[in-house]
Amino acid sequence: MLALMGCGSATNADDNAAAVKLAPAQCADATARALGEVAEHVYREIAGGRIALPAAERVASAPTVLAAVETGNPRAVRAAIAPLLRGQLVRVRVTVGRRTLAEYGTANGIAPVSTPLKNAADLQIGTITASEEGVYGYANTVHAITEAQVFARAGSVGLGGSASPAPAVLPAGGEVTYAGIRYVVYSFRGIGFPRTALRTFVLAPVPLASACGRTPAETATNAIGATAMRIYRQEQSGAATRAVVRDFERSRSFQEAVASDNPIATRAAIVAFFETTLHVVRVRATLGETLVVDVGGPHVLAPIRGDVRNKRGRIVGHFLLSVQDDLGYVILTHRFAGVQVFLYEDPTHPEEIVGSASPAPVNVPKRGEVLFDGVLYSAYSFNAEAFPKGTLHVSLLIPPVPGT
16 A cells, blocks of 8 residues: 555646645634634633632642641642642642742643632631643643644743644744644733743644635634534544543453343443543443443433453443533533534424523524524534434534634
C-alpha cells in the first residue's frame, strides 16, 4: 500500500493541491470567532466555580487542614490537603497573612477561586486559593471539541497549550502559520493561578471553502453545530470513554460474572464500577444474544460496545455502556457551546423533549431561523444514538456570534 501511495506524477500531486481551496478571509474569521466563543464558554464554566469552590471550601473546613496550618508546617499542610482533593482540584495554595505557607500541585491553573480559612473561633487566619483545571487540561478539552489549537500566556511567558512547542509569536488576532497550517487567531483575557493576568489564544484552522456558509452568521452556526456534534462523539468514543471500556474488559469479576451467566454477580460488579471515580451511567451485558443484566438510568445516549471473554480468552458476549445520560449531554453542551439543546426520540411528539429550556420550542427546523424566548436563534440539527439502540434527534438553537 505504501508503494502504491507513493506512485503518481508530480503533475497529479500539483493538481490535487490546487483542487484544495481554502476559505476566504471573511469565512475563516467567522469560524475563528465561533470557536473562540466556545473556548470562552468553557473558560467561564470553570471560572464560575461550580466544582472548584465547593472543593476549596471542603479543604478550608477540614479540621486536619486547620490543625496542620496552625502548626505552621508546610509538609503537614500538604499531607492534610491530599486526601481531600477527590480529583477536583489541580492546584491549591494556603496563605497566612501575606505568606504562602504551602502549595499542593504544580499545574499552571486557570480561573482560580478563593475561600477563607477560619479557626475554631470563626476568625479568618488564612486563605485557600484553588484551581480545578490547568492550562493543559483546559486547552486539550477545547481542542477535542473544536479542533482548534489553544495556548495560554501570562505576559510573554508561555504556560502551555494543546500542542508543543507553542508558536514563538502569537498575536491577539489576525492570521498565523503554525506547523505548516494556516490559522486565524481569537484571543481573550482570563485569570491564571493564583491571580495573574492570562491571555488565551485560540487558533482556528482556516477551513476549506466548501465549509463556508452563505453568510458569516451561517458559517459561525455551522462551526458551533459541529462542536456540539464533537461533544457527543467525545462522550461516545473519546479517550476517556474508551478507557472505561478497557476497564470493563480487564475486570475479571465483571467478565467472569457475565461469562457464567450470573446476573447477581454481574450487577454487583457493575455497581462497584458506579461507586468508583469512573463516570459511567448505564451498562447492558449479554451472553451470546441473551441479556444478563441492564443496570443504570433509563434515558442515556451514545452507547459504546465492548467484549466479554471467558477464561480461555474467547469472546462469548458483549456489553454496551454509556458515560452520559440525556440530561447530562444537554447541560454540558449548553454550558460549553452556549446553545439551547433539545433531545427527542420522535419529532412528532414534542412533549417527549428533554432540553435546556422549558417549555421547548415546537417545530424546530433542521436549519433556519427560530425566534425563541425573545432571541432570534439559528437552528442546527443532527441525529445521535439512543441506548441501547434507536435514533435520538438533537436540535440546537445557536445564538448570534458577535462580529458575524
